[in-house]
Amino acid sequence: MKISEILDFLKDEIIETRIEVDTDLEIKNFKDNSELVEKNDVFIAVKGFKVDGHDFIHSALSRGAVFVILDNPEKIPEDLSLDYVLIKNTRKVIAELAYKNKHISPKDFKMFAVTGTNGKSTVATLVHHILQESGKKSTLFSTVEIMIKDQVIEEPYNTTPSVIKISEILEKSKLENVEFVNMEVSSHAIHQKRVEKLEYDLISYTNITRDHLDYHHTFKEYMDTKLSLTNYLKKNGKVIVNIDEIELDNFHVDKNKIITYGFDDKADYTIKSINQSIYQMNFKIDTPEGEELSIYSSIIGKFNAYNITNALIVCKEYGLSYDQIKHSIITFKGVRGRFELIPSSKALGFSVVIDFAHTPDALDKVLSNAKEIVKGRIILVFGAGGNADVGKRKIMGEVASKYSDIIVLTTDDPKDEDPEKIIEQVKDGITKERNFIVIPERKTAINAAINFANRDDLVIIAGRGHEKFQLFSNGKQIKFNDFEIASECIDSLRRSMKK
Numbered sequence: 001m002k003i004s005e006i007l008d009f010l011k012d013e014i015i016e017t018r019i020e021v022d023t024d025l026e027i028k029n030f031k032d033n034s035e036l037v038e039k040n041d042v043f044i045a046v047k048g049f050k051v052d053g054h055d056f057i058h059s060a061l062s063r064g065a066v067f068v069i070l071d072n073p074e075k076i077p078e079d080l081s082l083d084y085v086l087i088k089n090t091r092k093v094i095a096e097l098a099y100k101n102k103h104i105s106p107k108d109f110k111m112f113a114v115t116g117t118n119g120k121s122t123v124a125t126l127v128h129h130i131l132q133e134s135g136k137k138s139t140l141f142s143t144v145e146i147m148i149k150d151q152v153i154e155e156p157y158n159t160t161p162s163v164i165k166i167s168e169i170l171e172k173s174k175l176e177n178v179e180f181v182n183m184e185v186s187s188h189a190i191h192q193k194r195v196e197k198l199e200y201d202l203i204s205y206t207n208i209t210r211d212h213l214d215y216h217h218t219f220k221e222y223m224d225t226k227l228s229l230t231n232y233l234k235k236n237g238k239v240i241v242n243i244d245e246i247e248l249d250n251f252h253v254d255k256n257k258i259i260t261y262g263f264d265d266k267a268d269y270t271i272k273s274i275n276q277s278i279y280q281m282n283f284k285i286d287t288p289e290g291e292e293l294s295i296y297s298s299i300i301g302k303f304n305a306y307n308i309t310n311a312l313i314v315c316k317e318y319g320l321s322y323d324q325i326k327h328s329i330i331t332f333k334g335v336r337g338r339f340e341l342i343p344s345s346k347a348l349g350f351s352v353v354i355d356f357a358h359t360p361d362a363l364d365k366v367l368s369n370a371k372e373i374v375k376g377r378i379i380l381v382f383g384a385g386g387n388a389d390v391g392k393r394k395i396m397g398e399v400a401s402k403y404s405d406i407i408v409l410t411t412d413d414p415k416d417e418d419p420e421k422i423i424e425q426v427k428d429g430i431t432k433e434r435n436f437i438v439i440p441e442r443k444t445a446i447n448a449a450i451n452f453a454n455r456d457d458l459v460i461i462a463g464r465g466h467e468k469f470q471l472f473s474n475g476k477q478i479k480f481n482d483f484e485i486a487s488e489c490i491d492s493l494r495r496s497m498k499k
Contacts, residue, residue, distance in 0.1 A: 001101050002026055003066070006042070006085075009097070010069075013087040019067060021083055027066055030098050032164050039064030044097070044164075046090050047072065048192070053090075057082070069093075095197035098167035104174050106198045109139075109181040112314055113195070115229050116206030116242075118362040119307045120159070120184040122299070123206060125335050126311040127182045133328035134320050139173040141166070141183040144336055144466050148173055155468075160189030163196060180318065187225045200232055202317055204240035204310050209361035227251065240313050242306055243267045259317075261309045269309055276300045276373055278341070278351050278458070285309055293322055299334040301369040337465025339366065340483060344490050348497075349455035350376065352490065354482045356465025358385060358412070360395040363462060367403035376456030377405035381449045382463050383442075384426050386417035386471075393422065397429025406452055407436035410445035412463045413471040442470065442480065447489040461486055 004023040007014070028040040034056035037043055043060035045053035045068060054075035057068055067083035071090045076082065087093065099105060114123045121142045128140035132150060140147040143159045146169060153169065160183065161169070173181065189195055208223050230239055230253050239253055244262035251258060261269040274283040281300040285293040297308055308329055315325045334340060337356045345352040351374075357363040363382070370378050380400055384393045400407050409426060411419045419440055430436050439445035449459050461482045464470075470480040 001097075006097070009100070010085060010087055010093060013089070013093055014085060015088060016073070016086040017084070019083050019085070020081075021066055025066065027101075030094070030101060030164060031060070031065075032094065032162055034059035034063065037063040037065050041065050043068045044090050044094050045070040045072070045075070046094065049188070091193045091196070095163045095167075095193070098164050099170075099197060102167050102171040104167065104170050106170070106181075108174055109170070110179055110318065111198065111200045112180070112182045112202045112204070113185045113198075113200045113229060113232070114183070114204045114206065114310070115185045115187070115190075115226050116204075117209045117359060118357075118365070119206035119303060119310070120186075121335050121356075122304065122307040122338055123204065123310045123314075124182045124184045126307065126329070126332055127314050128180075129332050130311060130315045130320065130325055130328040131180050131182075131318070133331060134315075134324045136180055136318075137176065137178045138180040138182060139169065139178045141169070141181070142335075143184055148176055148178060158188070159184050159186040160194050163194055166194070166198075185229060187222055190229055191225050195229070195232055198232055199234045199237075200229075201234055201237050202240060202314055203229055203233055203237065204314065205246055206242055206306065206310060207245035207361065209245075209359060223250070233257075238317060240310060242310070244306075259313055261306070261313060269313055271305050271309055274302060274305055278373055281305070285312065287322070291322065293326065295326060296330050297332065298330075299332065299339065300373070301339060301365070303365045303369065304339070335466075337467070337483070340465075342483065342486055342490060344487060344494070345450075345459075347494060348453070348490065350453040350457040350459065352450060352453075352459040352461070352486050354465060354486065355460060355462050357382075357462045358464075360392055360399050363396055364399045364402075366460065366462065367399065370458055370460060371403050374456070374458040376454060376458065378403060379406045379408070379449050379452055379457055379459045380404040381408045381410060381442075381445050381459070381461045382426075383410045383412035384422050385413045385463070386415035386419075386422060390425065393425040394429035397426045398431075399429075401429065401431040401434045405435065406449070407434060408445045408449045408452075409436055409438045410442045411440050411470075412442075413467075414473070415471050416473045443485050443489075446482065446486050447492075450486065450489045450493060459486075 003025050027042050031037045031041045032044050032046050037060045043065040054072050069085045114120050124142045128138045131138040145155050146153045208226050238257050240259045243260040243264050260267045263271050268288050270286040272284050282296045283305050312325050337354050340354045342352045355366050357366045453459050464482050468481050469477040
């Protein structure tokens with residue numbers, strides 16, 4: 001786009017301009033991260049929850065930004081000659097500018113969004129897997145990775161990327177002739193308008209339970225934000241709802257547009273007859289057509305029966321046959337850090353799994369399912385994250401007490417909080433009768449739990465899942481992946497047993 005075209009596009013939003021550069025100049029890209037700005041880019045200053053883009057105007061200009069679009073007049077630097085456009089709201093226009101510059105439209109794709117407190121990554125990734133296995137070209141936006149077809153593009157910082165990043169991935173997807181786009185959508189992304197101007201053919205809801213109350217303040221606010229994603233539904237779009245977890249009366253959409261699933265007999269897709277071990281699961285689904293489907297999967301748990309059924313409905317709505325879908329479910333190996341079994345633990349006679357469970361509901365689902373299938377004891381390693389909902393910490397301690405035989409309480413990602421204080425808040429919920437030990441250093445805690453284990457026990461390392469860095473105060477990051485650390489501890493124990 002030329003600068004003149006940008007100014008014309010923004011004309012109804014402009015409060016003030018100071019543009020001295022040639023308006024016939026063709027700009028390269030729009031950027032909302034100053035560190036990514038290149039020569040002939042336009043920097044859009046956006047105020048976030050913790051960081052204000054207006055504070056990085058100098059940085060953007062030093063990297064070659066032609067001019068800045070901003071919405072806070074008090075943040076216009078006085079110590080330099082700045083080309084800028086002051087508008088009413090940068091969040092309102094950033095999506096349209098980004099998509100217009102890339103010559104793409106979300107309408108170029110069949111788009112699916114999944115939201116909810118837990119299960120989003122598994123649903124989105126499984127849908128992507130089924131489509132790819134069925135010969136369709138698909139793009140995935142998830143907490144764990146962004147993929148175009150079978151290629152991992154990057155491992156994102158946020159569940160749902162910025163508008164600018166989404167536009168870049170959609171541009172690449174269009175060049176790769178991708179037809180389907182599958183997105184995990186967080187409550188933060190909805191509230192911060194990162195999905196602005198997107199339109200979805202299908203939107204699914206896994207569940208809505210307590211989370212992110214540090215950001216949304218109340219559960220009602222959090223829930224209302226999640227439910228507002230239906231505002232982005234295409235005219236003929238449909239909403240897929242877990243009827244066991246969410247009341248249909250919460251949705252302000254035509255009930256004819258809603259497809260339900262769950263164990264409830266009233267669901268359109270009814271789940272029943274789950275059989276599982278630590279390694280595999282099979283269950284049945286009654287479909288609206290009157291068929292009874294037998295589903296076989298290497299990912300386990302009632303929560304994954306929900307996730308699998310959710311993904312099945314999405315792919316059926318996209319025109320795939322039940323046989324295509326069932327075959328692809330069998331070949332799905334799961335998502336990194338979501339009840340992920342460490343294979344080397346089998347040689348020791350017990351099992352070690354890594355799980356992302358970091359909310360009371362997620363922890364409850366993982367532990368209650370484990371209780372049903374494990375012959376031995378459940379040994380839980382967990383903590384709670386910092387800079388987050390303080391109220392859930394005691395509840396997580398209560399959940400841990402309910403199902404675990406041994407609890408190893410440790411540090412998660414304390415961020416700017418005192419790790420020992422977080423541990424004390426979690427400990428308040430652990431019953432005095434429960435066997436537990438506090439080991440703040442996470443690697444030592446994982447090693448201890450693995451060494452505590454006997455034959456048929458299950459060690460669950462919860463809270464961080466796929467994450468590769470542990471986060472401390474002042475932005476300090478330490479390389480730490482639970483799967484890698486646990487694997488090292490298992491290998492060390494195996495070597496010691498051979499001596």
